[in-house]
Amino acid sequence: MVAIRETMGSFADTFLAETSLDTPIENQWMEIKNKILSVLEKDVPSKMTSCRFSQPWITAELKRLSRKKKRAFWRSRAAGNKNNPDYTTYKGLKKTMQTECRRAHQTYISDLICGEGSNGGKRFWAYIKNKRCDNTGVSPLLKDGILRCDSKTKAAVLNDQFSSVFTKEDMSNIPDLEASPHPTIFNIDIRSAGVEKLLSKINPHKASGPDNLPGQIINHLESNNILSKKQHGFRKHHSCESQLLLTIHDLAKGLDNKQQIDAVLLDFSKAFDKVPHERLLRKLALYGIQGNLLRWIRAFLQDRKQEVVLEGTNSHPATVISGVPQGTVLGPLLFLTYINDLPSFVQSEFRMFADDCLLYRHISSQTDADRLQEDLTNIQGWETKWQMSLNPSKCEVLRVTNKVKNVIHSSYSLHGVKLPVVDNAKYLGVHINSKLSWKTHIDNTCKKANSTRGFLQRNLHGCPKKIKEQAYVTYVRPILEYASTAWDPHCQDQIRKLEMVQRRAARFTLGDFHPRHSVSEMLHSLKWQSLAERRAQLKVIMLFRILHQLIAILPEPPYIYPVTRSSGRRPTQYRQQFCRTSGFQNSFFPSVILFWNQLPTSVTAASSLEQFRRQLVGVTLHQI
Numbered sequence: 001m002v003a004i005r006e007t008m009g010s011f012a013d014t015f016l017a018e019t020s021l022d023t024p025i026e027n028q029w030m031e032i033k034n035k036i037l038s039v040l041e042k043d044v045p046s047k048m049t050s051c052r053f054s055q056p057w058i059t060a061e062l063k064r065l066s067r068k069k070k071r072a073f074w075r076s077r078a079a080g081n082k083n084n085p086d087y088t089t090y091k092g093l094k095k096t097m098q099t100e101c102r103r104a105h106q107t108y109i110s111d112l113i114c115g116e117g118s119n120g121g122k123r124f125w126a127y128i129k130n131k132r133c134d135n136t137g138v139s140p141l142l143k144d145g146i147l148r149c150d151s152k153t154k155a156a157v158l159n160d161q162f163s164s165v166f167t168k169e170d171m172s173n174i175p176d177l178e179a180s181p182h183p184t185i186f187n188i189d190i191r192s193a194g195v196e197k198l199l200s201k202i203n204p205h206k207a208s209g210p211d212n213l214p215g216q217i218i219n220h221l222e223s224n225n226i227l228s229k230k231q232h233g234f235r236k237h238h239s240c241e242s243q244l245l246l247t248i249h250d251l252a253k254g255l256d257n258k259q260q261i262d263a264v265l266l267d268f269s270k271a272f273d274k275v276p277h278e279r280l281l282r283k284l285a286l287y288g289i290q291g292n293l294l295r296w297i298r299a300f301l302q303d304r305k306q307e308v309v310l311e312g313t314n315s316h317p318a319t320v321i322s323g324v325p326q327g328t329v330l331g332p333l334l335f336l337t338y339i340n341d342l343p344s345f346v347q348s349e350f351r352m353f354a355d356d357c358l359l360y361r362h363i364s365s366q367t368d369a370d371r372l373q374e375d376l377t378n379i380q381g382w383e384t385k386w387q388m389s390l391n392p393s394k395c396e397v398l399r400v401t402n403k404v405k406n407v408i409h410s411s412y413s414l415h416g417v418k419l420p421v422v423d424n425a426k427y428l429g430v431h432i433n434s435k436l437s438w439k440t441h442i443d444n445t446c447k448k449a450n451s452t453r454g455f456l457q458r459n460l461h462g463c464p465k466k467i468k469e470q471a472y473v474t475y476v477r478p479i480l481e482y483a484s485t486a487w488d489p490h491c492q493d494q495i496r497k498l499e500m501v502q503r504r505a506a507r508f509t510l511g512d513f514h515p516r517h518s519v520s521e522m523l524h525s526l527k528w529q530s531l532a533e534r535r536a537q538l539k540v541i542m543l544f545r546i547l548h549q550l551i552a553i554l555p556e557p558p559y560i561y562p563v564t565r566s567s568g569r570r571p572t573q574y575r576q577q578f579c580r581t582s583g584f585q586n587s588f589f590p591s592v593i594l595f596w597n598q599l600p601t602s603v604t605a606a607s608s609l610e611q612f613r614r615q616l617v618g619v620t621l622h623q624i
Contacts (some may be wrong), residue, residue, distance in 0.1 A: 004043050011035050043471070057108035057383040062100060069093040114378065126470070131459055138310060155315035165269075166386050167322040170277035175385055182288040185220040190292070207408035214329040217289065226287050227336060228341045228554075233354035234332040235554045241542070243353050244486040245588050246553065247427070250349065251400050252436055254362060256584035259402035262372055263360035264412060265425050266379070267394035271355035272335055275322035276300045276387045280324075280338050287337060300330065338386070344376035345382045353428055360400075369410035371620040376414055389517045392417035396426040400434050402581070412511060430483055436583045438487045442494045449479040449501045457508045468509040469526065476505055485542045488535045490586040498531050536621040539592040540599065544612050559589050570606040573597045 021026055069090065112124040140147040141157045148154055221227050222236070232238040254261040268274075281298055282291075289297070304320040321482045322329040324338075332354065348361035348371065359379070361372045383390055393412040399421055401407060412419045415608075424433050424440045431441035456471045463471075481500055489495055506522040507513050528586035529537075545551045546560070553559060560576040574593050579585035596604070599622055606612035 005037055007039055012310075015356060020145040030186075044423060052267065055105075056100075057104045059104055061095075062104055065093070065097055065100060067323070069097050102462070108469075109460065109463050124467075125474075126533070128459070128475075132455065145238060151311040151313040154316075155308040155310040155514065156314050158310065159306065159315040159318050162273075163318045165273050165318075167274045167276050169278055169322065169387060171278065174282060176276055177286045179292075180286050180288055182224055182226055182286070184288045184290050185293060186214075186294070187291045188293055188297075191500070214333055215331075216291075218333055220288065220483075221337070224288070226253075226340070228340050228343050228352070230350050231336060231340065231352045232552065233352065233356075234336060235552075237276070237550060239551070240353060241373075241483045241485060242551050242553055244428055244430055244483050245542075247351055247358065248432070248436070248486050249362070249559065249587060249589055251432070252584040252587040254400060255402050255436060256579060256581045258402065258580075259364045260399065260403060260408060261360055262369065262412070263398045263400060263425075264358040264362050264372070264376065264419065265359060265389045265396045265398065265427060266359060268355045270333065270359070271339075271388065272326050273386055274380055275324050275338050276322050276566065279386055280334060283337055283340070284334075288338075296332070297330075300325075339388075341380070342382055345378045347374045348372055350375075356428060358427060361409050364411070366408060366410065369408055369412075370465065373410075373412050376412060380415065385410075389412060392419065395419050395423050397421045398423075398432065400432075400436065402435060410438075429485070430487055436587075438489045438494060441487055442489060442497060445480060445482075445503055446497055449476050449526040452476050452479060452505070453501065453505050455507060459617055461508075465509055465511075472505045472509060475502070481538065482534045485539050485592075488539065488586070488591070490582065495532055502528065502531055533621065535617075536595050537616055539588065540595050540616070540621070541609070541613065542588070543592045544598055544604075544606070544609060548609070550609060560593075572601055598622065 015028075015031065017364045017448065019031075072086060072093050073285070075183060076082075076084065076090045077619065079086055081087075089541055112127060138154055138158075140149045141154050142148070142154070146155060146558060185379075190482075208356035218235070227235065232240070251261055251263070266413070279538040284294055301324070303315040304325070307317050307319050308315040316584050326336045335354065339352065339355070342352070342357070346359060351358045359372070361368055361371070361375075363369050379390070382388075395414055396413055397419045411421075422434075424431050426432075431438075431444055433440055452471070453476050456468070456475060460468055460471055460552070474612070480501060489498075503519045503523070506519055506526055506528065509526060510522050512522065519593050546553045547555045549555070561577060563573055563575050574596060576597075577589050577590045584590060599616075599619065603612065606615055
């Protein structure tokens, strides 16, 4: 410690004498970083450790017992046969070791959960997260026809691969944009005293930092209606669920009207890494982000370096010549502004969630199909102009129709590649079928949920009921209910398949796997609602959010129809839509009205979402 203090003290004096406010901040940081690393390498002692007893629940007593078992093993092996006292001693120690290891593991988990304060809970979830990770490391990588095994070379190979996707911007052909029609964002005043004060009060658990700059930018974009209404990613009152509700409603309505809808799922190749900086800055200026704030964003984007750290070894630094920094709050917002004008290049319906794009159109003739292909061609033009890249090999066409005859089998292409027509496509985590059947999605959802439940069952089998229940509610049930308002099934076999996952979880929670014990009684003792009841409640909660403008869906036709005065219904009720098919009848907007109109006025008149949730407890919603 004395040597470290002396070395760093001498370095501090030299650093302060040789640097000034004019010295680039990047140079200052690299000099400090390199000095600290060299001191750690030189003066901090290190040793090789064995991974044999690396598990945190291995105690000193277990280590002693393990060594004793190992000695007995070698004595029994030296005897050459199993008919000797040493072998009997070894078998007994082996069984004792297994029992004590299980007991120590269960004690460790219980201590994590029942530890005082919130830290115990955090340590438990960190343990679960660690158990779910694959700790096998990075396998050998191929470079120049040779498998590279050492950490330094593998880190360099990965860094070169990550750098290869960057866009080398064409500075001679930057598009000219017209004068900005949008108001200019207010200027910001940055002073060293203010920065120091904010940094001293920084909360490490808050994402946007004390300057709140991402919040100021998004407020400017939202208040001036600059961001496209088609974009539901990284925005307040927007989500995957809101995008799916609108999209699936359009598709289900098309099926109900006996129409054909061709939908093209577009995949951008390394979208966040390919954004050219100068073109992005031009668009920001167009949207009114100018002055010091624009210069600050320029400095934020340019002259960045990246390294790959693998198995404690750093690769060489590589210059980041394009892209928005991922893992930051500002990065996704900058990406939204960059692709914000993309919907204006097409005439068909276009939906975006960050870089996940969906283009679809009602196809009643070959002319409609030609217009959809024309939109794809226009997207290619936008892509070339702004130096982004679509990946045709990952783009798909989903033909949504119930027709048997008179189906228009048009083909669509992107960059000369014919796009495949599929029966099922995954969009925002939901498998959408060409006939809007949810069998494939529910099969995949149940498989994933059962796999997660099995993982918990293997690792938490000795924990108290409360811990198992918390693990199920945290890890399994969210899988079963992700965006369930958009795909809530009406087929009984699909409903039963989802319920079976929860029934198995009830057995795991109570530790009761006897085949003759009633699972229904277990569910009753746990006070778990059926998943079907929970989905019905989630639907009316979503409608409450829509009606009170807590989500970006307008409570008006073609989604919500108010009752007429002569209908005799309460003002808080809504008119049921006419449906020809069961698929549309059981989609969100037609089906949620049936549930909503069952609610008492005291519930629907709630003044806040929290009050609505509380009053909904105990209310049973019946499918009509």
